[in-house]
Amino acid sequence: MEERRKTEANPEKLQQINTVMVVDDDDNWIFVSKLxxxxxxxxxxxxTARNGREAFSxxxxxxxxxxxxxxxxxxxxxxxxxxxxxxxxxxxxNVEGLDFSQTRxxxxxxxxxxxxxxxxxxxxxxxxxxxxxxxxxxxxxxxx
Numbered sequence: 001m002e003e004r005r006k007t008e009a010n011p012e013k014l015q016q017i018n019t020v021m022v023v024d025d026d027d028n029w030i031f032v033s034k035l036x037x038x039x040x041x042x043x044x045x046x047x048t049a050r051n052g053r054e055a056f057s058x059x060x061x062x063x064x065x066x067x068x069x070x071x072x073x074x075x076x077x078x079x080x081x082x083x084x085x086x087x088x089x090x091x092x093x094n095v096e097g098l099d100f101s102q103t104r105x106x107x108x109x110x111x112x113x114x115x116x117x118x119x120x121x122x123x124x125x126x127x128x129x130x131x132x133x134x135x136x137x138x139x140x141x142x143x144x
Contacts, residue, residue, distance in 0.1 A: 076106065
């Protein structure tokens with residue numbers, strides 16, 4: 001009998017995710033994240049943005065279109081040019097018309113600074129991920 005590895009999750013218990021948004025200025029991180037999402041079969045649609053301002057604009061357009069659905073998962077880098085992750089969160093939490101009730105936001109950073117985690121706790125985020133996104137971290141998110 002084959003033993004199930006800890007990183008494998010029961011497919012019946014995994015939450016189905018149709019739309020994922022990855023917000024990061026690092027093309028390599030976006031590529032790796034999309035690859036992991038694809039390999040785990042998560043997200044029929046993966047939307048990307050290079051900074052918080054671009055993500056904000058995309059989300060406003062999605063919210064204005066009744067045919068579109070807000071992402072169920074949003075991976076948000078902390079440090080980006082134009083508008084960083086914290087500025088993005090401040091902006092979206094103060095705007096009417098953007099419904100994040102069905103969206104789980106995960107702050108992502110290569111920083112191990114505990115201040116970043118503490119600051120992230122001030123916003124409606126589901127968690128904090130240390131880069132890079134891994135299959136194990138994704139499966140843990142999906143099994144919650």
